[in-house]
């Protein structure tokens with residue numbers, strides 16, 4: 208079947224300074240590092256799909272992040288009106304990926320069964336897991352489920368022609384990555400299955416995690432799904448802004 212190839216946009220909306228010991232498992236060098244925050248848009252002229260929502264300014268500020276702009280402003284720069292978007296994939300439920308649901312009143316949100324099961328289950332109150340969750344976001348997702356606005360996926364599924372989601376776990380119980388048909392081949396929006404290029408390139412887990420073997424399996428799945436390593440987009444790496452095509456300030460594209 209012929210599918211119009213997609214262009215993938217990475218839109219930066221926030222920033223913070225951290226260090227290597229906080230992000231790379233087994234690293235004790237405390238090397239200063241930057242971390243950028245993105246949402247992604249997939250567009251082929253016919254369909255527009257948003258991947259992740261970003262946090263709202265108040266949450267980012269409370270957590271010490273530098274909020275650069277509302278993700279909707281960045282998306283507007285590439286011609287996307289959030290209010291008319293119909294498809295939003297939520298890679299996982301961490302606060303920096305689900306905050307701006309209110310910008311998308313007409314969207315269906317694609318989530319993994321395992322992610323909802325975990326964060327409505329017995330371990331939510333454990334500090335290792337609750338730290339990365341904004342409870343108001345989680346409650347909203349439960350409410351959206353009640354209203355029929357969530358589409359659940361268990362594992363792997365093509366959600367539109369040319370766009371697949373794949374559960375990998377590792378970082379969270381139901382972490383999912385997205386593979387996308389572009390003119391250059393199949394690309395992967397890894398989101399936090401690989402925060403940095405360094406994670407999947409060197410097989411180094413991120414410090415926040417659900418299970419380490421799942422994270423290794425995720426790195427392998429990312430590499431298998433992408434037709435070329437250059438077609439992999441990690442979740443938080445400032446290098447994304449250098450390696451992909453410049454579109455506008457804080458916005459780059461692939462395909």
Ligand SMILES: [Zn+2]
Nearest residue numbers: 301303399442
């Ligand atoms: Zn994240």
